[in-house]
Amino acid sequence: MTFTLDAAxxxxxxxxxxxxxxxxxxxxxxxxxxxxxxxxxxVAGLLRPDAGRAQVDGRTLFDLGPGLNxxxxxHRRGTALLAQEPLLFPHLSALDNVAFGPRSAGSPRxxxxxxxxxxxxxxxxxxxxxxxxxxxxxxxxxxxxxxxxLAADPELLLLDEPMAALDVHxxxxxxxxxxRVLAGRRAIIVTHDVLDAxxxxxxxxxxxxxxxxxxxxxxxxxxxxxxxxxxGLAGLNLVAGTVTAAGLRTAAGQEFAGRHEDPPVAGxxxxxxxxxxxxxxxxxxxxxxxxxxxxxxVTDLEPHGDQIRVRAGELSADVTPAASADLGLAPGVxxxxxxxxxxxxxxxx
Amino acid sequence: xxxHGYSGIPRWVLAIAAVGALFVxxxxxxxxxxxxxxxxxxxxxxxxxxxxxxxSLRTAAASTVLCVLFGVPLALAxxxxxxRGQRLLRSFVxxxxxxxxxxxxxxxxxxxxxxxxxxxxxxxxxxQIAFSTTAVVLAQTFVALPFLVxxxxxxxxxxxxxxxxVAATLGARPTTVLRRVTVPLVLPGLxxxxxxxxxxxxxxxxxTLTFAGSLQGVTRTLPLEIYLQRETxxxxxxxxxxxxxxxxVIVVGLSYRGPSPAxxxxxxxxxxxxxxxxxxx
Numbered sequence: 001m002t003f004t005l006d007a008a009x010x011x012x013x014x015x016x017x018x019x020x021x022x023x024x025x026x027x028x029x030x031x032x033x034x035x036x037x038x039x040x041x042x043v044a045g046l047l048r049p050d051a052g053r054a055q056v057d058g059r060t061l062f063d064l065g066p067g068l069n070x071x072x073x074x075h076r077r078g079t080a081l082l083a084q085e086p087l088l089f090p091h092l093s094a095l096d097n098v099a100f101g102p103r104s105a106g107s108p109r110x111x112x113x114x115x116x117x118x119x120x121x122x123x124x125x126x127x128x129x130x131x132x133x134x135x136x137x138x139x140x141x142x143x144x145x146x147x148x149x150l151a152a153d154p155e156l157l158l159l160d161e162p163m164a165a166l167d168v169h170x171x172x173x174x175x176x177x178x179x180r181v182l183a184g185r186r187a188i189i190v191t192h193d194v195l196d197a198x199x200x201x202x203x204x205x206x207x208x209x210x211x212x213x214x215x216x217x218x219x220x221x222x223x224x225x226x227x228x229x230x231x232g233l234a235g236l237n238l239v240a241g242t243v244t245a246a247g248l249r250t251a252a253g254q255e256f257a258g259r260h261e262d263p264p265v266a267g268x269x270x271x272x273x274x275x276x277x278x279x280x281x282x283x284x285x286x287x288x289x290x291x292x293x294x295x296x297x298v299t300d301l302e303p304h305g306d307q308i309r310v311r312a313g314e315l316s317a318d319v320t321p322a323a324s325a326d327l328g329l330a331p332g333v334x335x336x337x338x339x340x341x342x343x344x345x346x347x348x349x
Numbered sequence: 350x351x352x353h354g355y356s357g358i359p360r361w362v363l364a365i366a367a368v369g370a371l372f373v374x375x376x377x378x379x380x381x382x383x384x385x386x387x388x389x390x391x392x393x394x395x396x397x398x399x400x401x402x403x404x405s406l407r408t409a410a411a412s413t414v415l416c417v418l419f420g421v422p423l424a425l426a427x428x429x430x431x432x433r434g435q436r437l438l439r440s441f442v443x444x445x446x447x448x449x450x451x452x453x454x455x456x457x458x459x460x461x462x463x464x465x466x467x468x469x470x471x472x473x474x475x476x477q478i479a480f481s482t483t484a485v486v487l488a489q490t491f492v493a494l495p496f497l498v499x500x501x502x503x504x505x506x507x508x509x510x511x512x513x514x515v516a517a518t519l520g521a522r523p524t525t526v527l528r529r530v531t532v533p534l535v536l537p538g539l540x541x542x543x544x545x546x547x548x549x550x551x552x553x554x555x556x557t558l559t560f561a562g563s564l565q566g567v568t569r570t571l572p573l574e575i576y577l578q579r580e581t582x583x584x585x586x587x588x589x590x591x592x593x594x595x596x597x598v599i600v601v602g603l604s605y606r607g608p609s610p611a612x613x614x615x616x617x618x619x620x621x622x623x624x625x626x627x628x629x630x
Binding site: 044045046073074075076077078079080081083087089090091100101103104105148149152158 | 511512515518519521522523526534536
């Protein structure tokens with residue numbers, strides 16, 4: 001492990017431990033206000049935690065606590081930050097924006113500009129070199145901002161929802177670009193988009209309320225989510241409860257029959273996960289084993305591809321628009337969600 | 350500027366606005382009407398007038414330099430840092446805006462005058478400030494400094510510190526960030542603050558008279574000369590007043606031009622947040 005972080009901020013109820021291997025990219029997922037941006041600010045040195053320590057390749061970024069007061073200023077950390085907005089310096093050309101890092105590191109102007117040209121070419125923005133930020137589109141500006149961050153030769157690249165402010169056409173382009181430049185680079189990327197995690201990251205961590213609630217290889221976390229947030233990202237319904245021989249029992253006493261992913265240990269806490277596409281909606285209780293049927297109240301209807309997603313609290317089902325009309329679905333209507341036991345995965349959590 | 354959209358302002362408000370504008374314009378027109386045009390140029394070019402004008406321009410330039418020198422760090426401290434007593438400091442820095450200049454002059458006298466707080470030590474060192482050209486510059490700086498601080502602090506706050514944070518993560522030392530990011534970003538605010546300070550210095554009267562006196566060629570600036578001439582030669586006073594009006598018009602024209610780039614960037618951040626909401630949904 002070459003980057004390690006332990007940090008706590010009491011005022012924000014933030015307490016996180018994290019480490020990154022050389023060349024590893026980690027995606028940080030989580031709901032708004034979970035502390036994702038706080039994490040980046042702490043690493044970048046823009047926010048001082050109450051206690052904790054962080055190191056990059058044996059170099060101390062901070063070491064704070066009772067009797068400890070080591071603090072490295074942001075400009076000596078080598079942790080370039082790419083924010084949601086490009087934040088290109090409006091008074092400098094694209095080229096001089098990218099040359100800013102090398103210039104600050106002491107390169108002479110000509111060599112800094114040479115480095116800047118190299119990185120502009122890397123992000124397919126060589127032809128934008130002489131433009132002012134005001135003359136760039138959102139996507140172009142963010143590409144230049146990527147080049148600027150990379151030109152600073154950071155030991156750890158911090159990306160704070162870099163695609164969030166882009167339109168639907170510019171985002172995929174930047175995502176492909178990031179996939180190319182992040183390969184083999186140590187980076188932390190905060191994102192809302194599960195696609196970013198799949199495409200860009202080796203590993204994901206899920207943050208909720210200032211804590212890491214889940215961590216692991218991207219595929220594992222999204223295929224077998226243990227937190228409701230990760231399940232939502234992966235597009236799965238998630239029900240927590242206690243593992244039984246036949247499946248899972250929720251705290252409310254609801255029994256879920258399902259497929260055990262691991263040999264079941266009765267009494268262990270676990271989760272049942274199933275995709276909305278496996279859920280059928282009925283107006284009356286459907287019987288016949290092995291099925292799970294439970295009463296819910298519809299809270300929301302929303303389009304989902306060519307289907308209608310029926311939300312009932314934390315659970316959702318996908319039905320065709322015709323079926324939705326036949327059933328007379330509307331918020332407030334009581335219905336039964338029915339899911340085959342074979343479609344329910346049960347695993348310990 | 351022409352607008353085609355709905356303005357939503359009742360007509361009677363515009364009528365009152367017109368009265369207000371007339372209240373400012375009419376005295377200027379009255380003064381122009383009173384100008385003795387055949388003697389205008391000779392009055393302006395009299396030795397006393399030229400001396401006063403030259404002194405005014407030199408002292409106002411010097412005090413503008415002092416305002417920038419002390420005002421920029423003050424505005425940065427007020428806009429970019431947090432410390433105990435910051436609000437109190439801001440109130441005191443802004444005090445000369447609302448203080449009668451005469452009071453400022455008296456305060457300066459008891460600071461730098463012969464019997465003053467610092468004046469006594471300066472006197473021992475052989476430095477006399479009161480009733481010298483230096484006193485004029487100090488009096489003008491005292492009243493003009495708040496204009497620079499207010500205008501620059503506003504520019505700094507609306508520019509926000511996010512560009513500076515990014516610059517720091519790119520490896521720029523604080524001094525480099527100040528030189529290459531902060532100052533260029535607020536340059537329009539700094540320029541208009543400096544122009545306003547210059548204008549305020551040029552018009553300074555009360556503090557100057559109290560602290561520096563009215564010695565021709567040494568402390569008698571243009572406003573003092575006008576006040577003096579009014580007693581003996583009203584036509585000369587009017588001619589010199591018109592000159593100050595002309596300078597003021599030029600100054601205001603220079604400082605109020607176009608929206609600042611800081612305003613533009615804050616608007617784009619709103620757009621950014623809106624797009625964020627879409628992507629998050």
